[in-house]
Amino acid sequence: MAKGKITIDREKCKGCELCVSVCPKQCIAISTGLNDKGYYPAEFSQGEEGDCCTACTLCALTCPDIAIEVYRG
Amino acid sequence: MKKVFEAPKSLKDNLFHYCPGCGHSIIHRLVAEVIDELGIQERTIGVPPAGCAVLAYNYFDVDTGEAPHGRALAVATGIKRVLADHVVFTYQGDGDIAAIGTAESIHAANRGEKVTAIFVNNGTYGMTGGQMAPTTLPGMGSTTTPGGRDVVRDGAPLDLTQMLAEAKGSVFLERVSVATPKGIRKAKKAIKKAFQVQLDGLGFALVEVLSPCPTNWKMDPVAAYEWTDKEMTKIFPVKVIKDITGYDKD
Helix, strand or coil: CCCEEEEECCCCCCCCCHHHHHCCCCCEEECCCCCCCCCCCEEECCCCCCCCCCCCCHHHHHCCCCCEEEEEC | CEEEECCCCCECCCCCCCCCCCHHHHHHHHHHHHHHHHCCHHHEEEECCCCHHHHHHHCECCEECCCCCCCHHHHHHHHHHHCCCCEEEEEEEHHHHHHHCHHHHHHHHHHCCCCEEEEEECCEECCCCCEECCCCCECCCCCCCCCCECHHHHCCCCCHHHHHHCCCCEEEEEEEECCCHHHHHHHHHHHHHHHHHHHCCCCEEEEEEECCCHHHHCCCHHHHHHHHHHHHHHHCCCEEEEECCCCCCC
């Protein structure tokens, strides 16, 4: 069971990759599809084990566009 | 699951116009979080600068009054003196506060105006396309110094915050950086303290925030954040520059 999860708003994301660079567990990758603004947004995945995210909030703290919400529990 | 991170209430739900990876939007969020935490949204008035953050009123859900280029602290002085029970902050870039607005900044600090200034230092004129700013680092390229800033020809970077430390009315001056998650947490603490100084009526408070500008630095955002953390802090060290608040050290 995962300790946490995040949601990334595809349309707010500008694909700067800062969240990808700070995630200690590499749960975030860049999507292969464009959003409406023409950016490749970040995408979240719990990984094969399904428990990647620990809700450490580093991604949301770093995200300049407040595209990320973090849930814990 | 419980939501542990969401957008602050003092920010409107508008998409930022800033470039991908811009530090401005992080600093907007921190200021809004502090306004939320102090519960002062209804009595806060912001004064945005001329520069990339000129449209800050599209994002902050507080009253704002626009100022002519560089004169944010003069405008804030007027607002605060008329509406003394309100919380007044300026949000200024380096070209605004440290070039065209140097005089207003120094005199506002010297008079000890009870306002809070957020000084965003990205070492370049962002909105106009990356010209040399007073804070551009030696050797750093810009559209007006294509071969890099030459200290003999162009002068050394101006450390405005250090200059303001000499002013009798300044109470709290700190330089922080948003280049790392740890730095972002520290930046928020500093901004909160700067607002607290105003709430307690102690005098002038300013927080200088080192902020990456990937577009004009011609770097990708991740590299720009690393560069801010490693290179920019050599010339502009992250530290408390002046603190005579008397608050306990935390």
